[in-house]
Structures are given as C-alpha cells and as structure tokens.
Amino acid sequence: MNVLDLARLQFAVTGSLHFLFVVLTLGLAPLVAIMQTRHAITGRPIFARMTRFWGQIYVINYALGIFTGLVMEFQFGLSWSGLTHYAGDVFGAPLAIETLVAFFLESTFLGLWIFGWNRLPKGLHLACIWLVTLTAYASAFWIMAANSFLQNPVGSVLRDGRLVLTDFGALLTNPTFVMALPHVLGAGMFAGSFVIIGASAYHLFRRTAEQEFFRRSLRTGVVWAFIGSTLTIGFGYAQFGFIGALQPHKFEGVLPGLALGLMITIGQLTQFAVMLVLLPLLIRDVLARARWLHPILMLMTPLPFVAAILGWLTREVGRQPWLIYGRLGVADAMTPGLTKGMVTLSFAAFAGVLGLLALVDYLLIARTVRRGPGQADLGAPAPDGPGRAAAPALSL
Amino acid sequence: MEIIWLAVLAVLLVGYFALEGFDIGLGMMLPALARARERAGEPGTRQDHRDLLVAGMAPFVLANEVWLVALAGTLVGAFPALEGPLLGGLYPLVVALLVAWILRDAGLWFRRRIDGPGWRACWDAVLCAGSWGLALTWGAILAAVVRGLPAQPFDLAGLLGGAVVAAVFTLHGRAFAAWRLPPAGGASRLLLTGVLAGLPAAASLAVTAGHVLGHAASPATLNVLGFIALPVTPILVAAQVWVWRTFRPARSTGAAARVPSFF
Numbered sequence: 001m002n003v004l005d006l007a008r009l010q011f012a013v014t015g016s017l018h019f020l021f022v023v024l025t026l027g028l029a030p031l032v033a034i035m036q037t038r039h040a041i042t043g044r045p046i047f048a049r050m051t052r053f054w055g056q057i058y059v060i061n062y063a064l065g066i067f068t069g070l071v072m073e074f075q076f077g078l079s080w081s082g083l084t085h086y087a088g089d090v091f092g093a094p095l096a097i098e099t100l101v102a103f104f105l106e107s108t109f110l111g112l113w114i115f116g117w118n119r120l121p122k123g124l125h126l127a128c129i130w131l132v133t134l135t136a137y138a139s140a141f142w143i144m145a146a147n148s149f150l151q152n153p154v155g156s157v158l159r160d161g162r163l164v165l166t167d168f169g170a171l172l173t174n175p176t177f178v179m180a181l182p183h184v185l186g187a188g189m190f191a192g193s194f195v196i197i198g199a200s201a202y203h204l205f206r207r208t209a210e211q212e213f214f215r216r217s218l219r220t221g222v223v224w225a226f227i228g229s230t231l232t233i234g235f236g237y238a239q240f241g242f243i244g245a246l247q248p249h250k251f252e253g254v255l256p257g258l259a260l261g262l263m264i265t266i267g268q269l270t271q272f273a274v275m276l277v278l279l280p281l282l283i284r285d286v287l288a289r290a291r292w293l294h295p296i297l298m299l300m301t302p303l304p305f306v307a308a309i310l311g312w313l314t315r316e317v318g319r320q321p322w323l324i325y326g327r328l329g330v331a332d333a334m335t336p337g338l339t340k341g342m343v344t345l346s347f348a349a350f351a352g353v354l355g356l357l358a359l360v361d362y363l364l365i366a367r368t369v370r371r372g373p374g375q376a377d378l379g380a381p382a383p384d385g386p387g388r389a390a391a392p393a394l395s396l
Numbered sequence: 397m398e399i400i401w402l403a404v405l406a407v408l409l410v411g412y413f414a415l416e417g418f419d420i421g422l423g424m425m426l427p428a429l430a431r432a433r434e435r436a437g438e439p440g441t442r443q444d445h446r447d448l449l450v451a452g453m454a455p456f457v458l459a460n461e462v463w464l465v466a467l468a469g470t471l472v473g474a475f476p477a478l479e480g481p482l483l484g485g486l487y488p489l490v491v492a493l494l495v496a497w498i499l500r501d502a503g504l505w506f507r508r509r510i511d512g513p514g515w516r517a518c519w520d521a522v523l524c525a526g527s528w529g530l531a532l533t534w535g536a537i538l539a540a541v542v543r544g545l546p547a548q549p550f551d552l553a554g555l556l557g558g559a560v561v562a563a564v565f566t567l568h569g570r571a572f573a574a575w576r577l578p579p580a581g582g583a584s585r586l587l588l589t590g591v592l593a594g595l596p597a598a599a600s601l602a603v604t605a606g607h608v609l610g611h612a613a614s615p616a617t618l619n620v621l622g623f624i625a626l627p628v629t630p631i632l633v634a635a636q637v638w639v640w641r642t643f644r645p646a647r648s649t650g651a652a653a654r655v656p657s658f659f
Contacts, residue, residue: 007470017427059658060505060509063501063502063505063506064499067501067532069496070465070497070498071498073465073468073469074468074483074490074494075489076472077468077471077472077479077480077482077483077484077493078483078484078487078490080480080548081479081480081481081484082480083480084472084476084477084479085476085477086477086481088472088473088477088479088480088613089476089613089614089616089617090617091472091476091612092472092474092479092617092618093472093613093617094472094622095469095472096469096470096473096474096621096625097469097473097621097624097625098469099465099466099468099469099470099630100466100469100470100625100632101624101625101628102442103465103466103469104462104466104632105461105467105628105631105632106461107458107459107461107462107465108458108459108462108638108639109631109635110458111455111457111458111639111644112455112459112635112638112639112659113656114458115454115455115642115656115657116455116642118644118652118655119647119652119655120642124658140588151657155652163616164614164616165616165617165620166616168620169612192494228500251443279414292653304431335480335484335487337484338484338487342487342488345488345491346487346491349491349495349598350491350494350495353495353498353499353510354498356503357498360506361506364506364509364510367509367510368509377508377509377656377658378658380655380656381655382651382654382655383651383654383656392575
C-alpha cells in the first residue's frame, strides 16, 4: 500500500465510522423531539419515559458522532490540502456554514437539553430538542451540499488554476444534492427506527416488566421505518435518472458495482418487509404479541446501517479516480510532503482510538437497552428529601 | 471583507482559549482539586469531589469546545489557501491534538455510564490525560505557528509554549471551579484568568495576522459566507448567553443543585 492508498483508506474508515453514528443521530433526533412534544401536550408519563430512554440512546450515540466528526473536519487539511487549495473557494463555503450556522448551535442546544433537564422551564426545554433536530438536519444539508459538489462540480469556473465560486445557488440545486439529501435523511430514519424496533423486540421477547412501553415504541418504530424506508428507496431510485449523464462510469468498478447491488438488495427487501409485513401486523398489536418474530426483528437491526455504509461506498468509490469529478484527481489532491510514516501513524491513532471508543459506545447502548427505561440517567429528577441535598455526587 | 473574517477568526480562536481553557484546566487539575477539597475537610470521598468538579463544568463543555469546530470551519471557508499548509505543516501536532481532544471528551461522556468506582476512576484518568494532551499540544502548536511552522515542532520552544498554555489553563480551571462550586464567588478572578488564557492565542494571531489576510478566499465567497452567517450571529450569541444564564451558580441552589449530572 502506498501513501495515497493509506490516506484514502484512513478517510474511508473514519468516514464510515462517522456515518454509522450520524445516521442514527439523524433518525432518532426528530423521534425524541416528537416524544417530548407528545408529553408536553398530553402530560402522560409514558411519553416522558420514552423521551428519556430513547433520548439516552440518542445522546450516547451522539458522542461518537462528535469524535469521528472532529477527525473528518481536520482530515481535509491534514491529508487533502490539494482540495482546499484548488476548490476551497467553493467547497469551503458550505463546510464553513455547516460549522458556524449548524453544528455550533446544535452542540450548544444539545448541552442545554441534556443539562437543562429539570432546570429549564418545560417549554424552553422542549424547544431545545427541536432546535437540536433542526440544526442536525441543517448540518446534513450543508455537508451533503459540499459532498454533492465533489460529485458534480457546479457553480464555479476555473480561473488561474483554481476554482472560483460563480453561482452559489447552483450548489443548492445540484441534482446530486437535491435527490441525495432526502435519500440520506430517509436512511437516518430507517436506521433509527430499526434500533427502536430491535430494542423493543428484545424487551417484548424477554417479557420484561415494560411491555406497554415497548409495545408503543414498537408501533412508533414501525411507522417511522415505513416513512424512512419509503423515502430512502424512492430517492435512491430517483438518482438513476441523472447519474448516467453526470457520472457515466460510476458503477463500473468492482467495488461500487457490488456495493450498489448489495445496498439495493438489502434496502429493497427490508422495505418490503416493513411495508408488507411489519406495518400490517401493527393491527391489533399482532407484531408485539408474535413472540417468534421478535428474534428476527432483533437480528434485522444492523441492516439499514450496513446498507448506509454500502451506499457511501458506492457514491464515493464510484467517484474515483476523481476527488472533484472530472476536475481534480485524488492523487493530485493529497497534501504535498505527506509520507507513508505520517499517514500510518495517524491512521493507527485515529482508527485505534475511534474503533475502541465505538466499541465501548455500542456496548453502552446495548447496556442501556438491556436495563430498560427504569434506569435511564438522562433527565433523572432530583432525589426526594432534603437529606440527600448535600450528597456531592450530584450536580450543581 | 477579509478584515471582518480575520476578526471572526480572532474571536473564535481567543474565545475558544478563554472558554474551553477552563474546561481543559479543570480536567488537568481534576485529581489535584479533588484532593484539595478532601484535605479541606469537605464531606464525601475523593471520587465524590471529582464528580462534583466534573458536574460543575459539564453544562459548559459542549458549548465551549464547539468554538474550535467553528474556527476550523471558518479557516476552510474564509481562508482556504491557509488551511492546507497550516494543518499539513502541523501534521503530528494536529493528530496529537485530535486524539487528546477525543480522549478528553470520551472521559466526559462515558464516566457516568456505568456505576462503579473502577469504571469512573478509569475515565477520569482518561479525562485528565486528554486535558493535559490538549494544553501541551496547543502550546506547541502556537509556538510552531509563531515561528512559521518549523519542521521539528517538538523542541524546547514547543515545550515552553506547552508549559505556558498549561499554566494559564490550570489557573483558569482553578478559578472556574472556585466560581462554580459552593461557596461560589470570584467572578472577577474568573474573568481575569479568562483574559490570561486567551492571551497566548491572541499573541500568536497578532504576529501572523498579515500572513493570514493574504490567504483569504475570493470576495464572492466571503460575501456568500457573510450573507448566510451574519443573520445567524445574534442566535449564536444568544445561545451562548443562554448557557451561561442557565448554569450560573446563583441558579444552582435548592432543587436545581440536586439534579444528577449526566457527565
């Protein structure tokens, strides 16, 4: 493996890890917001419990989204400075807007939501999770806009060897953006719903004390899965309409071809299963009572995640050997002076640390699921009685 | 327009040092501050004191560390020609900074996810080590930037930079803990250490400002960025102010003091 292969592999590994967590964040955020809204409207305790339990899974997952995202943001400069040198004027704008306008607010509001529980007025606390959701989706919007520019470099002209921004609007009406954004957001809902379905199936199968909680969660998950999978599939197929004209050789390589075929197989079969089996079985809660089905539902949990990674492999490997399609080759975009030793070291550090933390994170999510809603830390109220007021293990 | 974006860059960089500086400093001082509280006869075990200290900074960390993310974004968007040479020239330091940052954050996010003294003490150690890593690499990075990115940044000047940043951060972290924990007080001291924590960053930016200006994006790009970022700026400021209003010590008595912390 030469230095270019290593740098590409590093980007692919950290990018895939990032997306595994981001896709769940995007899928769970609106659901948690809806649960909290239902609690605000109805005042029923079950919705508060659902908000806390699924919210805790959402925030544990969120941590790895941040860690991997940090590496992604800095990796452009570390390994691919040719990209910002050549197209920074165009590609940099949506990235900058993402950090300033979207992620800055997302992180700030998430802190207010997590630590403002039982402190902020109820209405403002609810507003926080909606703002987190809104800014998370804004993040996805700008990142996808930047990525779509790499697939189909619109809105710019070459001047003195560098791309100059001429039409910002064209970045936002780029067909590879307009069709891919709902596809990705749908994939998020798809993945989020399958975590809810799998976790609910676990508790229903084990016949834990939380039957009502997970019957209801299962229903929510299946409806969400239906919306998400339909969006994903619809906007997935819609991309074939223009991809032949924009990137004619996209699926000709071995890896993109295989990844595309496998993604469609998984996505289509799973969508059929949701639409034709899971959704109808919600009638009279048959799905919640059909215990023999629950292990299958648990085993299906990773499917949307696998499909999502395959989708990214198709999109990004299919772009090769270009970094900016038709304009800048990947080899030409690598940071000058980058040595094999440097990339090996950083790859080992990033992959080792992030891989280990991802594993810990998934174990913590599994543990949260297993312990059930009774033991969620997130939004835990102050213990009763003044006797424990001085206990230093508490917050301020 | 370049001047405005240089100002944005300066605000984000100095703001990051002044705000995240106390989180990093508190993380570095976590064992020492916990021991000090124990020696002072405060009730609770050493782990309880660490929990209290971490809970004190927890509501601020997410709102503080994001200043650096925004800084990197601004660098890519408004000064793209600078981003590559800067990060490429600082390669080993930036990798070290990211690893330290991730470990510090992992310590925060994971420490309370499993009950039990071993688990929490382990992540507290990671938090502390990550915080030290952050301070030392930041010092070395500033020292390297001022000297025009030397090939070997791990030298005496780099160490000296690390020592300076570590010193101001620990002071700042200590001041924050004093302000945040009961008996809360010393707001002016916190302000002073905040200025002190921002100084190394401000100084290195002042030295390199001319160089930075020469690498701005085209006016068209800067206009687009300004057009989108400007209307949102009041919201960014309001969100930060909201964090400080919500979690200031005066609001942290009575029932609010008994709410368990998530970090």
